[in-house]
Amino acid sequence: GAGVSQSPSNKVTEKGKDVELRCDPISGHTALYWYRQRLGQGLEFLIYFQGNSAPDKSGLPSDRFSAERTGESVSTLTIQRTQQEDSAVYLCASSLSPHLAGGPTDTQYFGPGTRLTVL
Amino acid sequence: GQNIDQPTEMTATEGAIVQINCTYQTSGFNGLFWYQQHAGEAPTFLSYNVLDGLEEKGRFSSFLSRSKGYSYLLLKELQMKDSASYLCAVYDYGGATNKLIFGTGTLLAVQP
Numbered sequence: 317g318a319g320v321s322q323s324p325s326n327k328v329t330e331k332g333k334d335v336e337l338r339c340d341p342i343s344g345h346t347a348l349y350w351y352r353q354r355l356g357q358g359l360e361f362l363i364y365f366q367g368n369s370a371p372d373k374s375g376l377p378s379d380r381f382s383a384e385r386t387g388e389s390v391s392t393l394t395i396q397r398t399q400q401e402d403s404a405v406y407l408c409a410s411s412l413s414p415h416l417a418g419g420p421t422d423t424q425y426f427g428p429g430t431r432l433t434v435l
Numbered sequence: 436g437q438n439i440d441q442p443t444e445m446t447a448t449e450g451a452i453v454q455i456n457c458t459y460q461t462s463g464f465n466g467l468f469w470y471q472q473h474a475g476e477a478p479t480f481l482s483y484n485v486l487d488g489l490e491e492k493g494r495f496s497s498f499l500s501r502s503k504g505y506s507y508l509l510l511k512e513l514q515m516k517d518s519a520s521y522l523c524a525v526y527d528y529g530g531a532t533n534k535l536i537f538g539t540g541t542l543l544a545v546q547p
Contacts (some may be wrong), residue, residue, distance in 0.1 A: 320477070347533065358439070358537040359478070359522070371531035407477070422528075423468070424535060426477040 318342070320427035322408050328433045329398055337393045337430045341410030348391050349424060350383060353405045362406075365391060366413065398434045405429040437461045439538035441523050446544045447513055455508045455541045457523035466526040468535060469497050469508045473519045481508070481521075510543075518545045 321340045329335050341348050350362040361375040365385045376382070380398075385391040395402055409424040438460045447453040459467070466485035470478035484490055484499035484506060496509040508521055520542050524535040 349534065351535075351537075356539070358539040359524075359535070361534040361536065364533050366533070372533060374532075375534070422533075423480050423483065425480065426470075428477045 320408055320410055320425055322406075322427040322430050324430060325428065326431045326433075328435065330435050331400060332397055334394065334396045335398055335432065337395075337406050337432070339391045339393070339408030339410075339427060341389065341391070341408070342425060343389075344412070345410035345425075346388055346413040347411045347422065347424075348385060349409045349411075350391070350393050351407045351409065353407060353429070355404070359407060362393070395432075398432075400434050403432055403434045405431050437525075437536050439523055439525060439536060441521075441538040441541045443539065444542045444544070446546060447510075449513055449515060449545055449547050451513050452509065452511050453513060453543065455510075455521050455523075455543065457506045457508075457538060459504050459506070459523070459525050459538075461525045461527065461536055463527035463529060463532065464501070464525055465528040467497075467499055467506045468524045468526060469495075469506075470522040470524065471519050472522055472540065478522055483526075513545050515545050515547070518543060 323338045348365040351359040353359045363383050364372040367388050368385050380396045383393045407429045409426045411422040411424045441457045469481040472478040482497035489498045494511045499506045520540040522540045523538040
């Protein structure tokens with residue numbers, strides 16, 4: 317079946333503009349995650365969705381960042397008033413619900429990412 | 436705090452064996468994942484360890500020692516296509532938390 321898809325693959329924007337990044341998870345996966353990968357750094361957790369709710373938003377770096385998920389499917393990450401330090405690859409992942417899987421052995425499958433460049 | 440350490444770069448020869456180490460100190464621990472990431476591509480799942488010991492999967496094996504906060508990924512019979520970054524990640528799950536905490540990755544170059 318289809319994997320996790322993300323769009324756009326590349327986004328160049330000017331400082332101060334808003335951007336929206338989209339993630340389509342694997343069908344049937346109820347858990348969805350956003351991560352950020354800055355150049356030369358490891359992946360940083362941003363937010364976790366279970367269904368359409370986000371029980372863990374602890375990784376969002378500021379109130380300029382928000383995310384939503386609808387229909388237990390598509391998710392959108394929005395960055396308002398972008399800054400140059402927001403330049404990174406934004407990765408989305410999905411997994412079967414750990415609760416249904418019977419324990420915390422839930423593999424996260426990643427999309428190809430959106431490369432965001434803020435000029 | 437959360438700290439995951441792995442070497443930045445490694446070089447190995449085609450056909451050889453290489454071991455990539457990872458040490459961790461995290462507030463939560465529910466297992467350790469290894470992912471492979473080719474440049475410009477998505478990380479792909481390689482292995483998961485939650486109990487101490489060795490898990491073998493073809494040319495790839497992963498080891499975990501929870502008491503030492505240590506894991507390694509062993510790659511045998513190296514091929515050129517194994518040139519990639521290898522990401523060590525601690526799984527932190529409980530309550531509202533469900534996330535992977537990543538190291539910076541080890542860039543492996545396989546030479547002929």
